[in-house]
Amino acid sequence: MDILQTVILALIQGITEFLPISSSGHLILPAQLLGWTDQGLAFDVAVHLGTLAAVVIYFWKDLLAIAKDWLGSLVGRGATVNSRLGWYLIFATLPAVVFGLILKQMGLDEAMRTVAVIAGTTLIFGALLGWADRKGAQVQALENITFRQAMLIGFAQALALIPGTSRSGITMTAALMMGFTRDAAARFSFLLSIPVIVGAGSLLTLDLVKSTEPVNWEILSLGTLVSAISAWLCVHFFLAFINRIGLMPFVVYRMILGVVLLGFVFV
Secondary structure, eight states, rough: OOOHHHHHHHHHHHHTSSTTTTTTHHHHHHHHHHHOOOOOOOHHHHHHHHHHHHHHHTTTTHHHHHHHHHHHHTTTOOOOHHHHHHHHHHHHHHHHHHHHHHHHOOOOOOHTOOHHHHHHHHHHHHHHHHHHHHHOOOOOOGGGGOOOHHHHHHHHHHTTTSSSOOOHHHHHHHHHHBBBHHHHHHHHHHHHHHHHHHHOOOHHHHHHHSOOOOOHHHHHHHHHHHHHHHHHHHHHHHHHHHHHHHHHHHHHHHHHHHHHHHHHOOO
């Protein structure tokens, strides 16, 4: 990988990880348009580390409050909004972990990474996001989330194991369907991404340890930095403007992307 390829792929990963537009759909485009080969395990680990750092840094105050109250609940200090949120984030992560391990054991995780599958899920779940954004009541705050609602969002997140679905897109869709505000839906989606990114990054790291792939530390460091900065800016501006712009621009974009990907399948 050269510097230009590194920057472009890291930008794609950093921006699309948290926007509801499917990161896998975008990572396929450079390969289709420019003939780039797979970036490799080491680079995947690097950009995952970058996006994880971005979301942790952005929400560090929230995470600190959640961790403090969650640890307090373990020693009997009583339940608070933050301690409940900590438990909900843990339990809501489990469906993706369980189904992810099942798909990996069956070898379906790689089998589904085709342009046709990604094109279809980009279109289908993009349309579902648009419907949820228009029809959702958008009245419930994140502080009022229930265990049942958190688990439903968690099961929705498991659907993102299908390439092209978009983890942030499907979790926000589920939250909006249950009446959450756009801001609440986005914040829970971003917080829920942290344990998932940690898990995915850990599995990639284990695979990397087992592989004999050469490591270019300069390229990896650049990829980590670019993905971290772009992901932080993405989260910041998305939360700042989501209530004003809504999610329809992302829905329209997904429709266009899906059609473009279908063109690679049938043309």
